[in-house]
Each structure stands twice: as structure tokens, then as C-alpha cells.
Amino acid sequence: MTDALDLPVHLTPLTDTHTALGARLIEFSGWLMPVQYGSIIDEHRTVRERVGLFDLSHMGELYVEGPDAGTALASALVSDPASLAIGRAHYSMICTPAGGIIDDLIVYRLAETRFLVVANAGNATIVSDALAERLEGFKAVLDDRSLASGLLAVQGPRAMEVLGPLTDVDLGGLRYYAAADGAVAGIPALVARTGYTGEDGFEVFVDTAQTVALWGALIEAVRGADGGPIGLGARDTLRLEAGMPLYGNELDLDTNPYEAGLGRVVKLGKPGDFVGRAALDKVAVDGPARRLVGLIVEGRGIARHGHPVWVGERRTGVVTSGTQSPTLGVPIAMAYVAPGDAEPGTVVEVEIRDARVPARVVALPFYRRDA
């Protein structure tokens, strides 16, 4: 019997594949996704040292097309997609009029008048609706292909040697945050040099009907390079070490880009108005009320989302994400603190259950790969 209270959960085309690989599946942002196939720490190291394959079918793919597509997106988002060269991409955000972050995005310019906006799974519908509304009056239309698009990521130092033999795309010539159309294992695909791990890597967009075939080709190549499948658990520890924000943890409607240390993404100098401009102009002048920092916990304990952060008897902020860093071997966290406490080297205390545990503010990211 079906529980009538259960929300509908999307299945990726790879659900059976993940199950056969021994994955533990969890509901994440309305999708049944693999959180781990074995050990999260092993999967994390596999990506740092070799190469891993991720099913990212849950991400939202929103295509915007029309003669005004660039200017329409420039008025809808905080970045300036109209300034993107064809084949390039950038990190962006969509904000409310008050400057709160609705979602963080990657925007790809696929052609003069065609863009791809990739949204987080949990926000895909909200972003789709907001974009549709903000495109009104422009000669541009939105095509929400979230459920029609498959997305797999190959990430790690061996990503190029894994993907190279399978594609006609010149991977060596593909710059970071660039994308090109081509074929992967004979399947029409958009290949982008983007990721969420802090490693070199590629994201491959295909029609959802091709996701299983693409996975089959990629997992074989990944295994040939001593890699394997990677779940959302390691995706989270990888992005945290790389200092990358996660919507719902570091970013939300009550947070503006400057607080999150993402002011560089907001293009106040671009022509025309955009949603949130007045509010963000003010933050840019006045400075943010709090700042996102990295913490290394120096006492015993792991800081987690929601733990208060103290300086003496003054509560300065709160932890947004935290884990034991598989690469550094120490507990790391991201937290919002008062601007005066954000300088690297500042000593704070994290309230972990009934104890105050010393921690030190450090510059982000925690981990940077050798260039």
C-alpha cells in the first residue's frame, strides 16, 4: 500500500544500476539518489587521487532561447550572461528583490541566442517559475528540460584520460568553465569542464533516454582508471573541502551573495536593472552584516550544521556545514560569523552538544588541487 502522505519521488534512469552496485539510496531534494556505494571516505579519496563517476540526473536543466535571451537573463540573474562568449559558462545566482539567494546556478552560453541554466534539484521548479516570470516582455522563451535531461560527472585527476578516448570533443582545448557539443561513446552530448569537487573534471549532459548507455560506457572507463561510482555523501565532503557553498546550508533566501563571499559574482556594473540590484547595491556599499568563513576545529568534536559559534560570551554566528575532512584528517566547517570575527587566525568556539570546542578561522578553500 502506498502511503498517501509520501511525496512523489523522482527516480533517475540509473536507480536499478545503483541498487545493483550496492548503493544506499536516500531521498534528496525530491529524488531517490545514491548517498554511498561503500565507504564515503574511500569514494572521497577515489576522486581526489584518481577518478569518480557521479549520477547528477537530479539537477535542473533550464534552456533559455531567443533574440533577447542574454539581456533577459542579465535582468533575471545577478551575473551578466549577455557578456559570456559562446561556449563559455559562469557561476551565477538568482536573487529576490531584497537580495536573498533563490538559488545558485551555472549559466552556459551555447549559442548567440541560446543559454543553459543549471539549477539545484531542490530549487529547479522555483527557478523555472521565477525565470518564466522574469522573461516576460523579452523575446526569449524558457524550456524546462530537467526531467528530459541526464547529467553525469567524471571528476578527478584522471578525468581527462577517462573521457578523452570516448569523445570527439577536444578536452585539452576545453577551458575550465567552457562547454562544447560532441559525442560521448557515440551519444550526442554537451561536455562541460565544470564540477563540484575541487578536482579537474567534466559534466556530460545527454537526453535522459541515453543516461543508462552513457553510464555504461563511462563506468567501464572509470573502472579502467582504478576509479568508481561516487555518491552524494562524498560529493558533499568534496565540495566542502573545496570551499564550495551548498544551497540550503551556506545559501538561502535570508542570505545575500556578499555575505557568502560571492560578491564577485554580482555584476553591479552591467547595463540595465536586474532583480535585487537596489538591495545588493546597498550591501556592496555598507558591507555585509556577517561573513562566511572556514573553520578548523582544534579541540575534540565535529562542528555540524546549526552549531552556534561563540567569541567569549558573544554569540558571533552559526555553523552551516561541517565534517571530518578526509583529506586533511581534521574537522572542518563553514560558518557565518560577525564581520569583525572573520579574519583568518581568529579563535572562536563552536558549541558542540554541551561543550565549547576551540576552532580557528581559516581562509577558504580548505583544499586546492595542485595546478
Add this chain to the structure above:
Amino acid sequence: MVPTDLRYTNDHEWIRVADDEATIGITAYAADQLGDIVFVELPYAGRALDQSAAFGVVESVKAVSDLFAPVSGEVTASNEELARNPELVNSDPYGAGWMLKVRVADAGQLDGLLDAEAYDALIAAG
């Protein structure tokens, strides 16, 4: 089959009794469900334990779980090796991954715990 010389709680702790001293840990099933264990917080020797009350915390990469006392008593030792090598709870949950030594206050409480057969049935039921 889980080890037959132990008693178990519904919360997946095990207890091994020798005379009036008992050893406490978590089961292989619990360790596997948690995944890679990266932190264990345990009480020091001398602290009193109350049956079914939380006595410590075990953390994996993703999750935080409380530990519950199978019996009342007094802590006589905690496994200090777990501060350096918490992964012992995954690799050897019934041996080197032990957590506490306890002087049992009331041996009668042991009779209320699950035996191996009952615990097997519990984890089989998910």
C-alpha cells in the same frame, strides 16, 4: 548470526559480561549503517551510567548518533584508542572497537536485554 556470547539493546549496543565487569560497544550492523566512523565521544572512568540513557556519541562522515547504556553502573574505563582510531568501531566492532568497561549495578537488568537470536531477528526486520 551475531556473536552468541553477548546481549544486545534495541538501539544496537552490545554488552559482554565477565563476573561483575561488562564491556560495551555497538554492533557490526550499527557500524555498517553509520558508515565510516570518524569520532567517538565517551564518558571518563567514574561516571555513573543509567540504563537506556545516552552516555556518548558516535559520528560518521554524515551522521551523529547517540549511544545508550544497556545497563546501569559505573564506568571503569573507556577505550582511549578510539580517540586516535575511531575506525576500529567499523573494522572490529566486537573487539578492538569496544567503548566502555562498566561495573554493573544490577545484574538483573541483563535479563531484559536481547539475546543473539532476538537481535538477529531485529536487524532482519530492518
